[in-house]
Amino acid sequence: MATAVIDGIKTRYEVIGNGPPLLMFSPGGFDATIEKWRTQGIYVTTRFLDHLPSHFTCILFDRRETGQSGGRVERVTWHDYVAQAMGLLDHLGIEKAHIMGGCMGCSVAMAVATQFPERVDKMVLFWPVGGARYRMTGHQRFAEHLAFVQQNGLEAVVALAKESNKAFGADPRGGPWVSVLRHDEEFAKRYISMNVDHYKAIIAGMPRGLIDRDTSPGAEPEDLVRLDIPTLIVPGADFSHATSAARYLQECIPGSDYWDIPVPQLTADNTNARIADFLKA
Template sequence: MPTAIADGIPTRYEVVGSGPPLLMFSPGGFDSTLESWRTVGIYRRLDLLEQLAARYTCITFDRRESGRSGGRVERLTWARYVAQAVGLLDHLGVERAHLMGGCVGCSTAAAMAVAHPERVRSMVLYSPAGGVKYRMKQLDRFARHLAFVQAEGLAGVVALARATEAGFAADPRVGPWNSVIRADPAFAEAYAARDPDRYALVVNGTARLMFDRDTVPGVEPEDLLCLDTPALIVPGEDDSHAPSAARYLQECLPAAEYWDAPVAEQTRETAPARILEFLDGR
């Protein structure tokens, strides 16, 4: 698959289908790869990508620090994720696109709509990640990673990442840069040589500022309330995709439609059809 340089990050991407562009922010948390649309959670059974590609040019990509995309050791922010997405659109020559986020991808989609409304036609926010238990789970992950760093050092993180294929969600000890460590020997060498105290500041800052609320992270409610971008919100219903997170977006987005369908009724037949109905009207 091709690779673009987006915000200075090598970004693996795929373009399928034809029609208006639809930029898709993958589900999967810190392991958000373009394959996630076919392999993760509810998306395994929805056949979304294939059905959407019949009418839209679907652009999927590995989020930075995921899959085969690159990364940098710096405090991760939603704005950084937006910069990668905008850089990919620039690379492809796309001025304006529909957006679709799955899971944590909803936060980046909403953040892009706020930061670059002129480039967004509409957005689909599918099973947005958020809720009290979601925040607690994320903070625990970062704490467990730093505990391993304190015990084994950054060289220990490199050794562990190379000895396993587990991502940050499955094994927090490997940290959020695990995929880049495996793919790039020069990055791994520099990572192991970093000052551990400064590294801890980066990690603690990432956790505290990215997951600072008990609902959908990433965008301030006042900014969402001023957003005119049409949105379709589809709720989840588990500890990482709390129904309250989807209702929060409904409350904050003035031009939102809410598909009040339980997850059991979100099927291969119903979900793509509802999304296409929304997109086709924009």
């Protein structure tokens, strides 16, 4: 593993394989680490990192505020995630790459594609997040953290982070910076000294920007319909990855390739072959 300081924030990353560059946006919400490509849900079955590096130079990283990457207390938006991704490509000297998102990583991929289309060759959106239940659950997490801060203060958040390994999604009380609090003492000191009312305002605003619709977030439909990037969409089928969200992206992205395959039929062999063939074509 390597690290680079991007947009003032430490980013943990890894480059594996050979071939055209493929920037991969990890699955998971506020726990989007490199390891999630092997350990989370459907990705245990698809085993992308056992196959795709045979065809592509896979660029993997912990999204900011997750894993061993750093963070910054601010109202994080999709633009901030894009800055990390583009900064990593710049750090590696890569001008243009394929991009692939899993889960919430799809939203980051879409944001990159709409903001920097000239730097994207092809795009794969695997199990994009979205749907009414996804929105409701996401907003509830921020509300639970806000209530914990209101009742206990920021020092209690830091104490909770130190006594547990749970990410924001597993225990919302710890908040979106819980992973950074756990491994960065200087960050934790600055966090405790913050104006708590200012902090609460940041927390109150974040979900309105990141989880602002009942379909897949990340980019405006008016920007998606102007894309000229070949896109493969593989739909999910649960409360966090509503099939309707994937269909919405098919509707918005011109000429997108929607792989209408039942979830039980997604295997490591057929899924990796489908993605590799799409990106190579």
